[in-house]
Amino acid sequence: MRRITIVLAVFLFLPALSLGGQARGKSYTVEETLKALGAALSWDPFFDSGVLTLRGGRRLNFYAGEEGEAGPVLAGGGELLTTALPYIRGGTLFFPEAFVAAAGGALPSLPEFTSPPEEGARFRIAAIIIDPGHGGRDSGAVGNHTIKGKTLKSVEKDIVLAVSRKLQSLLQAAYPGKRILLTRTGDTYPSLEERVNTANAVSLGENEAIIYISIHANASLNKNARGYEVWYLTPEYRRSLIDREKYDGTEELIPVLNAMLEEEFTMESTRMARFILNRFTEGLGNRIPSRGLKAENWYVVRNARMPSVLVELGFVTNPEDAQLMADPAYLKKFSEALYKGIADFVAEFESSGGYIAR
Ligand SMILES: [Zn+2]
Incomplete structure (x- = not known):
């Protein structure tokens, strides 16, 4: 059960200039572009947005426009093209040729086009924060059932702690070089602020990133509601990373630039959420249904400055879900599926050179 529920539907409108009757010039395929720039591409078809990581780790955030349309592209360090x-x-x-030229021109020096990105620019996940929801005096959601004459009390804080602890041990075994942290290790109640601080206090080296997974169980007045869900951050969330002074006279572009930086987090959170959901579907069988990917703006994740997802394992208020979540073997399956989904994300993130705005 989440503490704060604010569902927001957001549409981003980008200012666009038409190139009109101008000659459109040559265009390049992704392969040609990456070769010409010595770059890696992270592309999200869901948002039609991408990040080109150039040699040395410099990144360009962009949206796809219409053919022949000009618009803003955000280069590393807040430079606007x-x-x-x-x-x-x-x-x-x-x-378009002009885009490739501008991307090349955004680099201080580009001695040759075909050398691979520098070793030092490699990105890695340095830490994974696991946040078991609730704890201590806050039980989270509670379901009371009588099944075949036996009473079953399903308590969110206990279920999520068991799954989180197992997840931590799986991740720590797989990644001895990464910090795998729990926001609580027992039946205690860290405040929401403390949970977020645990995450934000991890010090990161250059090119290191951190990911955040909040684990919950669901509840509904409708006892038939059941299944798991994976939530990611919405594009509504805004940060003020853009230096307003730099863009005097381009006031209308500030929200666009903020949105572009935000988009990187959203893209990563969405990728991770999809990986986890796929592994749930694969690993949990059809005894529990998938309720799919969800997007929301909620407190813990909103204030964690890193790609973040929130997982709802199942409904404590549903007798079938409650029984599954009372079974240690089934909770282990949840932990294993979470582990695999996170491992999928880590592998993609680290092999792609990382694409997170920090
Ligand atoms: Zn909860």
Whole structure:
């Protein structure tokens, strides 16, 4: 059960300039572009947005526009470029010549186009924070059932702690070089602020990132409601990472630039959420249904400055879910599926060179 529920539907409108009758020039495929720039691409088809990681770790955040449309592209360090936007034609992403030239021009020096990114620019996940919801005087959701004459009390704080502890041991065994932290290890009640501080207090080296997983169990007045859900951060969340002084006279672009930085977090959170959901579907069988991916703006994750997801394991108010969550073997399956989903994300993140705004 989440503590704060604010569902927001958000649409981002980008200012766009038409290049009108100007010659549109040549365009390049993704492969040609990456080769020309010595870059790696992280592309999210859900948001039609991407991040190009150039040699040395410098990144360009962009949205796909219409063919022939110009718009803002955010380069590392808050530098703003306005150039022809990448576009999708026939389901394929293309990069206009002007975009590729601007991307190359954004680098202080580009001695040759084909050398691979520098070793030092490698990104890695340095820490994984696991947040078992509730604890201590806060039981979270509670379900009371009588099944075949036996009473079963299903308590969220206990279920999520068991899953979280097992998840921690799996992750620690797989990643001895990473810090795997729990926001609570027993039946205690850290405040929401303390949970967030645990995450934000981890000191990171250059090119290191941290991920955050909050684990809950659900409740509903409708006893038939059941199944697991994976939540990620909405694009509504805004940070003020853009230095307003730098963009005097471009006031209308500030929200767009903020949205672009935010988009990186959203993209990562969405990727991680999808990996976890896929592993749940694969590992939990059809004894418990999937309620799918959900997007929300909730406190713990909103204030954690890192890619974050929240998982609802099942409904303590549903007799079938409550029985499954009372079974240690089934809770182990949840932990294993979570572990695999996180491992999928870590593998993609680290092999792609990382794509997180920090
Ligand atoms: Zn909860």
